[in-house]
Amino acid sequence: MDERAISALREIFGERLKDSLEDRICYSFDATGKEFLPDAVAFPLTAEEVRRTVLLANEFRFPVIPRGAGSGFSGGSLPVRGGVVLSLERMDRILSIDTENLVAVVEPGVVTETLKEEAKKRGLFYPPDPASLKFCTIGGNLAECAGGMCAVKYGVTRDYVLGLEAVLGTGELLRTGVYTVKGVVGYDLTRMLVGSEGTLGIITKATLKLIPLPESAATLLAFFRTNGEGARAVAGIVEERITPCAMEMMDRTAIDCVREIADLPVPGDAGCALLIEVDGPEASVSQEAGRVRAACSRFGATEVRLSTDAAGREKLWELRRSISPAIRRVNPVKINEDIVVPRSRLPVMYDFLSDLAARKNLKIVNFGHAGDGNIHVNIMISGKDEDERRRADDAVEEVFRKTVELGGTISGEHGIGIAKAPFLEMEVGPLGVSVMKRLKDCFDPNGILNPGKIFVSESAARP
Ligand SMILES: Cc1cc2nc3c(=O)[nH]c(=O)nc-3n(C[C@H](O)[C@H](O)[C@H](O)COP(=O)(O)OP(=O)(O)OC[C@H]3O[C@@H](n4cnc5c(N)ncnc54)[C@H](O)[C@@H]3O)c2cc1C
Numbered sequence: 001m002d003e004r005a006i007s008a009l010r011e012i013f014g015e016r017l018k019d020s021l022e023d024r025i026c027y028s029f030d031a032t033g034k035e036f037l038p039d040a041v042a043f044p045l046t047a048e049e050v051r052r053t054v055l056l057a058n059e060f061r062f063p064v065i066p067r068g069a070g071s072g073f074s075g076g077s078l079p080v081r082g083g084v085v086l087s088l089e090r091m092d093r094i095l096s097i098d099t100e101n102l103v104a105v106v107e108p109g110v111v112t113e114t115l116k117e118e119a120k121k122r123g124l125f126y127p128p129d130p131a132s133l134k135f136c137t138i139g140g141n142l143a144e145c146a147g148g149m150c151a152v153k154y155g156v157t158r159d160y161v162l163g164l165e166a167v168l169g170t171g172e173l174l175r176t177g178v179y180t181v182k183g184v185v186g187y188d189l190t191r192m193l194v195g196s197e198g199t200l201g202i203i204t205k206a207t208l209k210l211i212p213l214p215e216s217a218a219t220l221l222a223f224f225r226t227n228g229e230g231a232r233a234v235a236g237i238v239e240e241r242i243t244p245c246a247m248e249m250m251d252r253t254a255i256d257c258v259r260e261i262a263d264l265p266v267p268g269d270a271g272c273a274l275l276i277e278v279d280g281p282e283a284s285v286s287q288e289a290g291r292v293r294a295a296c297s298r299f300g301a302t303e304v305r306l307s308t309d310a311a312g313r314e315k316l317w318e319l320r321r322s323i324s325p326a327i328r329r330v331n332p333v334k335i336n337e338d339i340v341v342p343r344s345r346l347p348v349m350y351d352f353l354s355d356l357a358a359r360k361n362l363k364i365v366n367f368g369h370a371g372d373g374n375i376h377v378n379i380m381i382s383g384k385d386e387d388e389r390r391r392a393d394d395a396v397e398e399v400f401r402k403t404v405e406l407g408g409t410i411s412g413e414h415g416i417g418i419a420k421a422p423f424l425e426m427e428v429g430p431l432g433v434s435v436m437k438r439l440k441d442c443f444d445p446n447g448i449l450n451p452g453k454i455f456v457s458e459s460a461a462r463p
Contacts, residue, residue: 108139169444
C-alpha cells in the first residue's frame with residue numbers, strides 16, 4: 001500500500017492505526033483457518049472516521065475490509081487483496097433500548113450476547129442466536145444475516161432489522177429504513193445491505209426490533225435408531241402445526257463424536273438425536289411438549305427425555321453444544337458447509353449424505369438446525385492427503401448440486417465469501433449474478449469494499 005495512504009490514515013486514527021507484523025497477523029484470519037495479511041488495521045470510533053477511510057481508499061485505491069469478531073465461516077473478513085482491515089470492535093455501544101416501542105439502537109461492534117442480555121434485563125427478547133453469540137458482533141451478524149437455533153420459530157437477523165446507517169463504497173453516509181413497526185417507502189435498501197457481506201456498505205449503526213421475552217420453555221431430547229426416523233419426526237412435528245423454538249438434529253457420526261466427551265448417557269443404539277425446545281405461556285408449553293413427545297414416539301423414538309427447569313434443560317443442551325468441540329478433537333481439519341433443504345426433503349438429503357460418504361470414502365459428520373432444514377455438513381479431512389482433498393472437493397460440489405435439485409439453498413447462514421463463490425451461479429443463475437454485480441457497481445463503483453468476495457471473477461487472492 002502507498003506510504004502516503006498509510007500516513008493519511010495515521011492522521012485519522014493516530015495510535016488506533018496498527019501496521020506492525022504482529023498486529024497484522026492478529027487480523028489475518030477468521031474461522032475458516034485461512035490467512036491473508038492486511039497492510040494495516042484501523043479501529044474507528046465513529047461513522048465519520050469510517051467515512052474518511054473510505055474516501056481515502058477511493059483516492060489511493062486500496063481495499064477496505066470491514067471486520068467484527070472474525071468468526072465468519074466463509075472468509076468474509078479476510079483481506080484477500082491486502083488493504084486496510086477496519087475492525088469495528090471498538091464501536092460497541094448500545095445507544096438505546098426503547099421499552100415503549102421495543103426498539104434497540106446499537107453500534108456494529110456490540111457483541112450479540114451483550115445485546116440479548118441487556119434486552120432480557122428489561123423483559124425483552126432479541127431472538128437471533130448464532131452459536132458464536134458470546135463473541136460475534138451485531139455488525140457481522142447483519143453482514144452475514146446470521147441465523148441460529150431459534151430461527152425455526154423466530155427467524156434470522158434480517159427479521160429484526162428496522163433500519164441501518166452505513167458508509168457506502170463512495171464514502172457517502174446512507175441512512176435506511178424506519179424506527180416504526182411498518183414502512184414501505186421506496187426500495188428496501190435495509191434488506192439490500194443485510195447479508196451483503198461488507199461488499200456494499202460498512203454498517204455503522206443499526207435499529208433493531210425487540211419482542212417480549214417468552215414466559216417459559218421446555219426442552220426434549222429424543223433418540224432414534226436411524227436418521228430417516230429422526231428426519232421424519234422433524235417433518236411430523238411441523239405437520240402437527242407445532243413451531244418449536246429450536247429443533248436440532250444430530251446424526252450417528254455426530255453422536256459418536258460427542259459420546260466420549262459429553263457427560264450425558266446416550267443409548268447404545270442411538271443413530272440419531274433430536275433436541276427440541278418449545279416456549280411461550282406455561283400452559284401452552286406443557287401441552288406442546290406433550291404433543292412433541294407423542295410425535296417423536298410415533299416416528300420411532302426409543303427414548304424421549306423432557307425437562308422444564310433451567311438446570312435440566314441446560315443438561316440436555318449439552319449434547320448439542322458438545323458437537324463442535326468434539327469434532328475438533330476427533331479431526332481438527334474439516335470442510336464445513338451449511339446447506340438448507342425444504343424440511344420435507346430432509347430424509348432424502350440425509351440418505352444422500354450417507355451414500356456420498358460411502359461412495360467417496362470420506363467421514364462426513366452432519367448436524368444442525370433441522371427445524372429449518374439447515375444441515376451443517378462437516379467433511380473431515382486430514383489436510384495432508386491430496387487425493388482425499390480432491391474427493392472432498394468433489395463431494396462438496398455434489399452436495400450443492402443435490403441441494404439445489406431438492407429446492408434448497410447452498411448457504412443458510414454462513415454466506416458466500418470466498419468459500420462458496422465458485423457455486424454462486426449454480427443457485428442464482430447467470431442473470432442473478434449479473435444483477436448482483438450491477439448493484440455492487442452502484443453501491444461501490446471503484447470496488448473498494450471487501451474486494452474478492454461473493455463473485456468468482458473477483459475471488460482470486462493477491463499473490
Ligand atoms: C463456533 C462458531 C459457531 C457459529 N455458529 C453460527 C450460527 O449458529 N449461525 C450463524 O449464522 N453463524 C454462525 N457462525 C459464523 C459467524 O459467527 C457468523 O457469521 C457471525 O455473524 C460473524 O460475526 P463476526 O462479528 O465474527 O463477523 P466477521 O467474521 O468479522 O465478518 C463477517 C462478515 O461481515 C462483514 N462485516 C463485519 N462487520 C461489518 C460491518 N459493521 N459492516 C459491514 N460488514 C461487516 C465482514 O466484512 C465479513 O464479510 C459460527 C462461527 C463459529 C466460529
